[in-house]
Amino acid sequence: MSEIDLSLGRSPSRGFPWLPRSRGQNMRGWSALAIFVALLVAVPILVVCGHVFVPAGEVWRHLASTVLASYIVNTLWLVFGVGIGVFVFGVSTAWLVTMCRFPGRAVLEWGLLLPLAVPAYAIAYSYAGLFDYAGPVQTGLRDWFGWSRGDYWFPNIRSVGGAAVVLAFVLYPYVYMLARAAFLEQSVCVIEIGRTLGRGPWRSFTSIALPLARPAIATGVALALMETLSDFGAVQHFGVATFTTGIYRTWFGLGDPAAASQLAAILLAFVFVLLVGERLSRGRAQFHHTSRRYRELPRYKLRGGWAALAIAACALPILLGFLLPGGQLLVWVGETMSESSGDSLGGRLWWHTANSLMLAAGAAAIAVVVALLLAYGVRLNPHPVAKGATRIAGLGYAVPGSVIAVGVLVPLAWLDNTLDSWLRASFGVSSGLLLSGTITALMFAYVVRFLAVSLNTVDASLAKVTPAMDGVARTLGMGPVATVARVHVPIISPSLLTAALLVFVDVMKELPATLILRPFDFNTLAVRAFELASDEQLRAAAAPALAIVAAGLVPVALLSVAISRARPGRAQGKVSL
Amino acid sequence: MTEGDNVTAGDNKAPGLLMAGVGHRYGRDPVLRGLDLEIARGEIVCLLGPSGCGKSTSLRVAAGLEPIQEGRVEIDGKEVARPGFSVPPEHRRVGLMFQDYALFPHLRVVDNVAFGVRGGDKAAKRRAAMDLLARLGVDGYAQDFPHVLSGGEQQRVALARALAPHPVVMLLDEPFSGLDRRLRNQVRNDTLDVLRELSVATLLVTHDAEEAMMMADRIALMRAGMIVQSGSAVELYERPESAFAASFFGDVNIIDGTAEGGGVITPLGTLAAPFQDGCRVRVFVRPEGLGLTPEPNGDAADATAEIIASHMLGPVSLVRLKMDGVDVPVTARSENGGRWKAGQRVRIRLDPARSFVFPASQEI
Numbered sequence: 001m002s003e004i005d006l007s008l009g010r011s012p013s014r015g016f017p018w019l020p021r022s023r024g025q026n027m028r029g030w031s032a033l034a035i036f037v038a039l040l041v042a043v044p045i046l047v048v049c050g051h052v053f054v055p056a057g058e059v060w061r062h063l064a065s066t067v068l069a070s071y072i073v074n075t076l077w078l079v080f081g082v083g084i085g086v087f088v089f090g091v092s093t094a095w096l097v098t099m100c101r102f103p104g105r106a107v108l109e110w111g112l113l114l115p116l117a118v119p120a121y122a123i124a125y126s127y128a129g130l131f132d133y134a135g136p137v138q139t140g141l142r143d144w145f146g147w148s149r150g151d152y153w154f155p156n157i158r159s160v161g162g163a164a165v166v167l168a169f170v171l172y173p174y175v176y177m178l179a180r181a182a183f184l185e186q187s188v189c190v191i192e193i194g195r196t197l198g199r200g201p202w203r204s205f206t207s208i209a210l211p212l213a214r215p216a217i218a219t220g221v222a223l224a225l226m227e228t229l230s231d232f233g234a235v236q237h238f239g240v241a242t243f244t245t246g247i248y249r250t251w252f253g254l255g256d257p258a259a260a261s262q263l264a265a266i267l268l269a270f271v272f273v274l275l276v277g278e279r280l281s282r283g284r285a286q287f288h289h290t291s292r293r294y295r296e297l298p299r300y301k302l303r304g305g306w307a308a309l310a311i312a313a314c315a316l317p318i319l320l321g322f323l324l325p326g327g328q329l330l331v332w333v334g335e336t337m338s339e340s341s342g343d344s345l346g347g348r349l350w351w352h353t354a355n356s357l358m359l360a361a362g363a364a365a366i367a368v369v370v371a372l373l374l375a376y377g378v379r380l381n382p383h384p385v386a387k388g389a390t391r392i393a394g395l396g397y398a399v400p401g402s403v404i405a406v407g408v409l410v411p412l413a414w415l416d417n418t419l420d421s422w423l424r425a426s427f428g429v430s431s432g433l434l435l436s437g438t439i440t441a442l443m444f445a446y447v448v449r450f451l452a453v454s455l456n457t458v459d460a461s462l463a464k465v466t467p468a469m470d471g472v473a474r475t476l477g478m479g480p481v482a483t484v485a486r487v488h489v490p491i492i493s494p495s496l497l498t499a500a501l502l503v504f505v506d507v508m509k510e511l512p513a514t515l516i517l518r519p520f521d522f523n524t525l526a527v528r529a530f531e532l533a534s535d536e537q538l539r540a541a542a543a544p545a546l547a548i549v550a551a552g553l554v555p556v557a558l559l560s561v562a563i564s565r566a567r568p569g570r571a572q573g574k575v576s577l
Numbered sequence: 578m579t580e581g582d583n584v585t586a587g588d589n590k591a592p593g594l595l596m597a598g599v600g601h602r603y604g605r606d607p608v609l610r611g612l613d614l615e616i617a618r619g620e621i622v623c624l625l626g627p628s629g630c631g632k633s634t635s636l637r638v639a640a641g642l643e644p645i646q647e648g649r650v651e652i653d654g655k656e657v658a659r660p661g662f663s664v665p666p667e668h669r670r671v672g673l674m675f676q677d678y679a680l681f682p683h684l685r686v687v688d689n690v691a692f693g694v695r696g697g698d699k700a701a702k703r704r705a706a707m708d709l710l711a712r713l714g715v716d717g718y719a720q721d722f723p724h725v726l727s728g729g730e731q732q733r734v735a736l737a738r739a740l741a742p743h744p745v746v747m748l749l750d751e752p753f754s755g756l757d758r759r760l761r762n763q764v765r766n767d768t769l770d771v772l773r774e775l776s777v778a779t780l781l782v783t784h785d786a787e788e789a790m791m792m793a794d795r796i797a798l799m800r801a802g803m804i805v806q807s808g809s810a811v812e813l814y815e816r817p818e819s820a821f822a823a824s825f826f827g828d829v830n831i832i833d834g835t836a837e838g839g840g841v842i843t844p845l846g847t848l849a850a851p852f853q854d855g856c857r858v859r860v861f862v863r864p865e866g867l868g869l870t871p872e873p874n875g876d877a878a879d880a881t882a883e884i885i886a887s888h889m890l891g892p893v894s895l896v897r898l899k900m901d902g903v904d905v906p907v908t909a910r911s912e913n914g915g916r917w918k919a920g921q922r923v924r925i926r927l928d929p930a931r932s933f934v935f936p937a938s939q940e941i
Binding site for chain 1: 637640641642665666667668669671672673674675677679681682683684692693695738739741742744748
């Protein structure tokens with residue numbers, strides 16, 4: 001969820017003559033280290049890209065002639081459906097809560113963020129349970145009307161359409177957040193000028209507010225679509241064949257890393273198209289505020305039927321994207337709790353939770369440390385190479401977890417095998433697998449995937465420590481170490497916590513990379529939920545899924561605090577997300 | 578306390594800050610080319626120049642934030658920098674103040690100032706900080722965080738903080754440009770009073786000639802990494818040594834001509850031009866160097882002109898004139914505001930003391 005920063009959180013320009021410049025050997029060493037780390041993080045992406053040039057094998061030809069077309073068609077349908085869904089939900093709700101006044105607006109304003117806490121696979125499990133033939137909805141309809149099987153038509157939730165719908169329900173907050181921020185930023189003066197030039201409220205929305213917010217909306221839609229492309233759990237559960245499920249199947253079912261990498265490369269091409277599309281649609285349209293006067297928006301006061309309609313429009317996404325799936329999971333957990341006699345299941349749940357927490361905490365700590373290393377590398381020596389390497393390192397956010405998993409596993413396996421055969425040849429001993437299938441590999445994948453999250457947060461907070469402050473602290477008698485300890489640390493430490501927290505929750509939710517890279521018989525909450533759901537034990541899957549949703553609520557709370565503070569015309573919020 | 582921590586002036590005659598032959602380049606671009614500068618304790622020197630001339634780099638080198646590449650820096654008679662040797666900024670006894678003040682956002686005002694106080698326990702540091710804040714009239718905000726203060730208040734806090742460690746040298750980088758005009762004058766005077774009183778050697782960087790004239794005991798005019806002229810405001814204004822100094826340091830009318838027999842003939846009259854015959858020259862005339870008399874009064878030998886427009890600016894008027902036979906209009910500054918009207922015909926008398934002739938080859 002925190003990827004939002006990527007497009008918004010460009011570090012502010014430091015275009016004044018006090019830019020720190022490179023000096024001394026030790027700082028060059030630091031920068032070299034930063035560049036090395038950045039390149040290391042870029043390895044998986046480069047490996048996958050490199051497979052485009054590997055000659056196609058037997059498995060690949062088989063894939064190409066059978067399933068590849070359906071992967072592409074399904075992916076395009078998903079992108080199309082989710083794109084429209086998140087646009088409509090996101091923009092309309094953002095407009096209502098920023099421009100109108102109606103009862104309950106304040107609650108709905110942050111409530112609309114809640115679906116962010118629900119991972120796509122969790123909503124998929126709950127909707128599958130709700131809308132299946134045996135689910136409460138169809139059962140209720142049959143009981144009510146006295147129908148039986150075949151008497152009626154009901155849309156199949158396990159379909160491309162179903163997947164697009166559930167994905168849109170949990171991904172629209174990306175658009176909502178960015179569109180809302182864009183609407184809020186628009187000075188009322190611009191809108192008022194529109195009104196005086198003869199535009200009604202609706203026309204001034206379509207001809208002024210919407211075009212002004214277009215860059216933000218495009219970014220929001222692009223982020224939602226990237227999540228769509230990288231989704232594995234929901235499409236797998238709904239039986240929709242896409243690239244992510246294809247990679248998983250090719251890897252485990254057909255055991256062909258090369259073909260899996262080639263699938264990953266095509267998926268990466270989709271991501272790339274999205275990235276470029278987002279850039280282009282934003283284009284040079286970086287709208288600056290021409291009016292520096294800011295006034296609180298004069299919200300249109302809605303009454304009676306209109307107010308009820310607005311409430312319904314804003315409450316619906318919350319209901320469908322959070323309350324319904326969350327409630328279903330809760331009900332299931334309640335049922336299993338009362339049914340299960342022994343505590344064997346509960347005991348295992350604790351074990352999985354411990355695994356998840358351990359992985360998430362470890363990855364969060366590493367991601368923050370690496371982000372600090374890179375951010376300071378660029379700060380001390382803003383060399384173009386260091387900057388470029390840092391940017392590449394931050395690209396992982398756009399790359400689906402399954403792609404990264406493949407990109408991590410291929411080089412690690414090569415490394416292990418090379419080492420093993422060398423040891424065997426030289427000393428007659430076998431090292432076995434040192435890296436692949438270990439926690440180390442998993443951590444590496446997490447850092448690659450979520451480094452952008454921590455990097456943006458750290459960058460933004462470090463930008464608050466202006467180089468002028470460094471200069472002042474030094475002349476006030478602080479050495480470099482004391483300057484960092486007494487000026488940098490207090491200013492950036494809250495943001496470091498935020499960064500760690502965001503990575504933590506992202507790792508908790510992560511499914512495909514964990515599934516592919518985890519050590520043998522090592523389960524996390526997400527993997528356990530996936531396994532149980534794959535065995536159609538949806539009720540049992542509810543407990544781990546619900547635990548993940550609960551963890552996901554933490555960053556949502558943080559986010560709502562941050563956006564309520566960071567409003568133009570008010571004191572700047574200090575939380576950077 | 579070490580020996581040098583005593584701040585009272587006059588225990589030695591060494592200049593507060595001495596920069597000699599300082600050269601610096603970023604990559605291949607030379608930014609400073611043999612900069613020489615000397616500032617006595619209690620003296621205020623303005624480094625004046627267009628943006629990109631190396632002003633800020635000079636401050637960075639003096640503060641020790643930028644390693645020196647050529648030349649040397651002395652503070653209070655002690656060498657603090659030469660190539661390959663540099664006393665770190667925290668041991669140089671310099672104070673720094675920036676345009677954006679760079680107050681620490683995580684510290685209250687009093688702690689911002691106490692940050693720089695040396696020696697003593699926490700309470701003593703706070704007391705010292707409070708004294709400084711009181712002296713600058715912002716002790717009422719001691720417990721506030723910086724972001725709630727206005728620009729002028731932030732400036733005072735930043736000054737108090739920079740003064741806290743009793744610096745020998747104070748370096749100010751465009752410290753007043755963030756303030757609005759009225760506030761600026763007041764803050765400026767208060768700042769200078771404090772700096773003089775504490776006999777700090779002050780180096781102030783600005784691109785605003787008027788500000789430099791208001792503040793400085795001495796102005797060092799800088800261009801392309803070198804000091805081209807240094808002196809009092811009067812010296813620089815009345816006796817510029819180059820076309821750049823003449824034009825940067827005040828408004829001028831520019832008239833092109835050719836030197837002939839030690840003089841140059843202009844539509845306004847003849848001026849001394851000690852250059853080779855045939856040398857292209859440029860004449861710079863201050864607006865107040867053009868005396869106006871309504872026709873038909875005045876000397877018949879003077880140039881005649883018609884007033885295009887007249888703007889009363891309080892005690893003086895700015896008068897735009899179209900001289901007979903000359904296309905480019907000239908501007909005169911005349912006392913007796915309000916007497917001039919558009920369309921009126923006047924005679925112009927040129928004051929040679931307010932006119933300067935330089936070869937046209939000199940860049941402005």
